[in-house]
Amino acid sequence: xxEVDRLTKHYGPVTAVQDVSFTVEKGTIVGFLGPNGAGKxxxxxxxxxxxxxxxxxxxxxxxxxxxxxxxxRRRIGYLPENAPLYPDLPVAAYLDFVAEIKGVPRRxxxxxxxxxxxxxxxxxxxxxxIGKLSKGYRQRVGLAQALLGDPxxxxxxxxxxxxxPKQIAEIRALIRSLAGQHTVILSTxxxxxxxxxxxxxxxxxxxxxxxxxxxxxxxxxxxxxSRVAIEVGAPAEAxxxxxxxxxxxxxxxxxxxxxxxxxxxxxxxxxxxVRGDLARLVTSRAWPLLELHQVGMSLEEVFIRVVAGExxxxxxxxxxxxxxxxxxx
Amino acid sequence: MRWWPVxxxxxxxxxxxxxxxxxxxxxxxISGWFFSQILLFYNMSSMQAAMQPQMAQSLNPTEGILRPLxxxxxxxxxxxxxxxxxxxxxxxxxxxxxxxxxxxxxxxxEILLGKFLAAGALYVLLLGLTLLYPGMVSYFARVEWGAVxxxxxxxxxxxxxxxxxxxxxxxxxxxxxxxxxxxxxILLGLWVVGWGADFAGGTLRTVLxxxxxxDHMDSFxxxxxxxxxxxxxxxxxxxxxxxxxxxxxxxxxxG
Numbered sequence: 180x181x182e183v184d185r186l187t188k189h190y191g192p193v194t195a196v197q198d199v200s201f202t203v204e205k206g207t208i209v210g211f212l213g214p215n216g217a218g219k220x221x222x223x224x225x226x227x228x229x230x231x232x233x234x235x236x237x238x239x240x241x242x243x244x245x246x247x248x249x250x251x252r253r254r255i256g257y258l259p260e261n262a263p264l265y266p267d268l269p270v271a272a273y274l275d276f277v278a279e280i281k282g283v284p285r286r287x288x289x290x291x292x293x294x295x296x297x298x299x300x301x302x303x304x305x306x307x308x309i310g311k312l313s314k315g316y317r318q319r320v321g322l323a324q325a326l327l328g329d330p331x332x333x334x335x336x337x338x339x340x341x342x343x344p345k346q347i348a349e350i351r352a353l354i355r356s357l358a359g360q361h362t363v364i365l366s367t368x369x370x371x372x373x374x375x376x377x378x379x380x381x382x383x384x385x386x387x388x389x390x391x392x393x394x395x396x397x398x399x400x401x402x403x404x405s406r407v408a409i410e411v412g413a414p415a416e417a418x419x420x421x422x423x424x425x426x427x428x429x430x431x432x433x434x435x436x437x438x439x440x441x442x443x444x445x446x447x448x449x450x451x452x453v454r455g456d457l458a459r460l461v462t463s464r465a466w467p468l469l470e471l472h473q474v475g476m477s478l479e480e481v482f483i484r485v486v487a488g489e490x491x492x493x494x495x496x497x498x499x500x501x502x503x504x505x506x507x508x
Numbered sequence: 509m510r511w512w513p514v515x516x517x518x519x520x521x522x523x524x525x526x527x528x529x530x531x532x533x534x535x536x537x538i539s540g541w542f543f544s545q546i547l548l549f550y551n552m553s554s555m556q557a558a559m560q561p562q563m564a565q566s567l568n569p570t571e572g573i574l575r576p577l578x579x580x581x582x583x584x585x586x587x588x589x590x591x592x593x594x595x596x597x598x599x600x601x602x603x604x605x606x607x608x609x610x611x612x613x614x615x616x617x618e619i620l621l622g623k624f625l626a627a628g629a630l631y632v633l634l635l636g637l638t639l640l641y642p643g644m645v646s647y648f649a650r651v652e653w654g655a656v657x658x659x660x661x662x663x664x665x666x667x668x669x670x671x672x673x674x675x676x677x678x679x680x681x682x683x684x685x686x687x688x689x690x691x692x693x694i695l696l697g698l699w700v701v702g703w704g705a706d707f708a709g710g711t712l713r714t715v716l717x718x719x720x721x722x723d724h725m726d727s728f729x730x731x732x733x734x735x736x737x738x739x740x741x742x743x744x745x746x747x748x749x750x751x752x753x754x755x756x757x758x759x760x761x762x763g
Contacts, residue, residue, distance in 0.1 A: 190762070227611045231760050252613040263604030267525050268517070276520075279513040280612045324608075 186235035210377035211366035219366035227257040256330035262321025266310025281328035315346035406474040412467035415441035427451040510614040514622025578729035593674025594688035601682035655731030662728020665741035672748035
């Protein structure tokens, strides 16, 4: 549904996005993840046909965002960062304006506006001026205008920024409910959001894509081994030697030793659950088994690993060739 | 045509906020003040003319009331029109709503047209209300309606040009104050540049006279419809709108 090929954008001498390529399948929700100033918003602005790219191409539903911009614009709903709206218009009047400009036929307009208001839970607010609404409601109005015209693709830039936890949960549930009928690409710098809402993840850092795939793919890619935490009431050295003897175990690291007990992180090859073998080994030696559990590899760890890795590589490089990197939102 | 929703939205914003009412009130009060002063002066002149018959020959309501009224209104417009247009693009740029507007399936030209026509409609409405003045004159004296209509056509063209320049400046900045002041400055400059013609000679004199934005108004207010003046306003308007369109397009490259 969305195909981006070597997209590049320069703002004067500053490069905001460099050779970004990715595809998004129909009906999926993809999270665009990156620290502030990574180039997320720039990519979204290009995809939404607001801004022209300096190089590369982007196609939505088979149409080029630059040369067939009108066709693309008929098929997208865009929610820019901070949901810019007209504070002096009432909610319903604003949505009617959006429906009309998006070409919703006059007769269907009232029904469509009512429908998106219902969906975004703003029906009660329809007569209020947008400027008088709380941030959470304004964000929902922003989402409602994006949904008008039944776009195939929704592009949302930081849809949950500045909301309180309850509102965040509601907006996320709403976005989640869009999967299937709509293809969604959303940007965020909040990691749990991606785990909760998205099917796929694209990690972008300093204008370049550093990792992409589904969440489990990324975890596997970055952490090729699975890890198990174990605590045993026995001397550390003896346990370490014994643990290394278990088939599949690659590495054992002592975490902590105290009062004759020791805790370890055991790394084993992926797809090899060593917990049963570990438990059997410990009990066969008559050591008390105090704790045993799989260490989850969260997206957060993936992100930190990937971004830190990039930075380390870059700083090594930049000693010889200082490269211009962007800090443009 | 997708300019219609933009037009409607702008009208809603003009009349949903105090902008239209504030501009309308002061425009009508001030032009009304000018009208009453001109009328009183004309009244006094008529009294004198009654005593000096040779003076009465040069006295007629079109020359004595409407012509000075139109040129005074042109000056009032110079102050008011920048305030009508300054928010049109600057406000949307500052608030970020332009980013959203430019991703809807409408052409940049349609957005521009919708905004220009909305400002124009507000202006036509205000101008329409001033028809009361010639109406009142016609109650007491014979008015040449042809000359009145020509005068109004001139005001329409003049105001339209002011609006087009204002929209251009508004599309170039995200600061409304800057847009308003720059528009006012440029229009004032185009007005006073004509004064230089008195001291210039040859080609420069002709150029200065032609460039002056209010000089072209003069023949309209006399009831003369001169193609040269119509062409002046129409080209100035079209040129300003064309540049505004380019400025919107530039926004798409700069982000």
